[in-house]
Amino acid sequence: MAHHSHEPQVTVLPPNKEKIKKLWTVAGILGAVTGVEFIIAFTMGHGPAKTALFVILTIVKAGYIVGEFMHLKYEVKVLFWAILIPTLFIIWMLVAFVYEGMKMPVFQ
Amino acid sequence: MAHSTATVEHGKSVWDGGVSPMGVSYGKLMMWFFLLSDAFTFSGLLITYGLVRSSHPAFTGVPEAFTFSAEYWPVPEKVFEAVPFLHGYSLPLVFVGIMTFILIMSSVTMVLAVEAGHRMDRKAVEKWMLWTIIGGLTFLGCQAWEWTHFIVGTDTPTLVKEFANGQWITKEVTGASLKINQYGPQPFADFFFFITGFHGFHVFSGVMLNFLIYYNAVTGVYDRRGHYEMVEKVGLYWHFVDLVWVFVFTFFYLV
Numbered sequence: 020m021a022h023h024s025h026e027p028q029v030t031v032l033p034p035n036k037e038k039i040k041k042l043w044t045v046a047g048i049l050g051a052v053t054g055v056e057f058i059i060a061f062t063m064g065h066g067p068a069k070t071a072l073f074v075i076l077t078i079v080k081a082g083y084i085v086g087e088f089m090h091l092k093y094e095v096k097v098l099f100w101a102i103l104i105p106t107l108f109i110i111w112m113l114v115a116f117v118y119e120g121m122k123m124p125v126f127q
Numbered sequence: 128m129a130h131s132t133a134t135v136e137h138g139k140s141v142w143d144g145g146v147s148p149m150g151v152s153y154g155k156l157m158m159w160f161f162l163l164s165d166a167f168t169f170s171g172l173l174i175t176y177g178l179v180r181s182s183h184p185a186f187t188g189v190p191e192a193f194t195f196s197a198e199y200w201p202v203p204e205k206v207f208e209a210v211p212f213l214h215g216y217s218l219p220l221v222f223v224g225i226m227t228f229i230l231i232m233s234s235v236t237m238v239l240a241v242e243a244g245h246r247m248d249r250k251a252v253e254k255w256m257l258w259t260i261i262g263g264l265t266f267l268g269c270q271a272w273e274w275t276h277f278i279v280g281t282d283t284p285t286l287v288k289e290f291a292n293g294q295w296i297t298k299e300v301t302g303a304s305l306k307i308n309q310y311g312p313q314p315f316a317d318f319f320f321f322i323t324g325f326h327g328f329h330v331f332s333g334v335m336l337n338f339l340i341y342y343n344a345v346t347g348v349y350d351r352r353g354h355y356e357m358v359e360k361v362g363l364y365w366h367f368v369d370l371v372w373v374f375v376f377t378f379f380y381l382v
Contacts, residue, residue, distance in 0.1 A: 029350050032246035039242060046235040053227055053376075060204065060220060060381055065185075070382050077377040081370055088238050088366045095150035102159055109170040116174045120181035 045087045052080050158360045162367045165329075169371050172325060173378050176318045183312055195285040201311035203380050209276050223380050226269045227372065230330075233262025234369040237337075241362045244355025249344060252358060256341040259365065263334035270327045277319060278302050285309035319379070326375055329368050336361045 056076055063069045086092035091099055141148045149156055183200045186193055193205050204219035211222070236258040243251030280302030287300040287307060300309045308316035340361050349355045 027351055027353065029247050029249070031248045034246065034248075034251070035242060039239065042235060042238050042242070046231060049231050050228065053224070053231070056377070056381060057220065057224060065202070073377050073381050077373055080373045084234065084366055084370045084373065088234055088369075089363055095148070098149040098151060098156070098159070101149070102163055105163055106166065109167065109174075112170060113174050113177065116178040117181050120178035123178075123182040 042087070045083050049080055049083055052076050152356060154360055155356070155363070158363050162363060165367065166371075169325070169374070172318075172322050173374060176322060176378065179314045179318070183314075195310050197287060197312055199311065201315060203382075206277075206310050207273075207380060211272055215282075220380060222269070222273065223376060226266055226273075227376050229262055229266050229269065230369050230372050233259050233266070234366055236262060237362045237365045241355075241359050244349070244358040247350070247355065249347070249350055252344045252349075252355060253341065256337060256344060256358070260334055260337050260341060263330055263337060263365075266330055267327065267334065270323065270330070273323070274320075277316075278304070280309050322375060322379060326368070326371055329371065333361075333365050333368050336364060 056073060059069065059072055059076075063072075091102060136145075139145075151159075180200050184198070186199045186202055190202065190205075193202055195201060195205075207223055208217045208219040209222065210216070210218045210225075236255045240252050240255035240259060243255060280300075284299035284301045286297050287309065288295055288297050289307060290296075300307055302309060303316040303319070305317055305320060307313065310316060340358055343349060343357065344355070349357065
């Protein structure tokens with residue numbers, strides 16, 4: 020390649036150790052929560068309590084991924100709520116459809 | 128970003144133009160709204176799964192007595208218990224656990240690439256993007272194996288009733304297709320193909336986008352541009368793919 024005289028002068032900053040440490044901590048939490056889910060999967064009998072526990076742990080993981088990895092926790096409040104509030108519709112959809120499913124006759 | 132620190136003129140609202148009220152660039156904002164709409168698509172798939180599943184009877188016996196039958200919805204850990212190279216061993220959910228771990232790790236390497244981008248560290252961006260691509264490809268490989276196993280089936284066939292040539296016949300079935308399967312009611316296999324397939328296609332697209340970003344970083348596009356914001360935008364997409372997997376893992380494999 021020919022020499023580029025207009026090649027930009029880039030100043031590389033040193034790694035942000037504190038931030039990187041925090042990211043690995045979040046990764047550790049995600050792994051640990053998944054581990055807990057595994058333990059629950061094999062020690063608890065099937066039922067509403069087990070399902071509820073799985074849903075709570077999944078929301079915890081989702082919170083860490085969206086809040087920390089996707090950085091939403093640190094964005095401007097109006098963006099934070101613009102993303103979060105519409106997801107309420109998903110909760111409504113879930114409740115409505117699963118309730119409807121339980122009332123439906125069996126497919127056979 | 129410089130634009131988020133711009134001050135608003137006296138007597139004007141932050142929404143009157145000239146500043147970014149949400150504090151992010153247009154591209155990043157649109158990525159967020161795209162991901163929100165994609166979240167609705169995946170919710171539609173997973174909630175429909177919930178609807179159809181809750182309209183079928185659940186298996187009520189002890190776990191040891193479980194057998195595949197079209198009469199009730201299968202227990203997922205009895206379906207997904209195979210691991211490559213360990214044929215014949217019952218290792219419920221182990222392989223899916225490995226896949227979850229791979230995707231979480233590739234999310235970490237992605238966020239490290241974003242951090243490196245903030246520092247204009249091209250070498251570190253290249254390194255972490257490459258790890259992210261490897262993680263994505265490994266996940267896709269695992270999924271290919273998982274699908275193959277699901278399609279081929281177990282060693283012992285299940286007796287399935289089928290309506291053929293005007294009458295009900297009972298036949299031995301191994302594996303699964305969109306028409307017949309050995310694991311349980313037909314929608315179970317159909318949802319498996321649609322939900323994990325749609326997610327897998329997202330992973331595939333993500334790997335393509337990650338490779339594009341990697342290529343651009345290597346060729347110095349972002350150094351010339353003066354910022355690595357594209358890494359952040361594609362990073363958002365990649366984390367979202369991981370996020371969806373967290374939900375698929377819970378609602379398809381665990382519950």
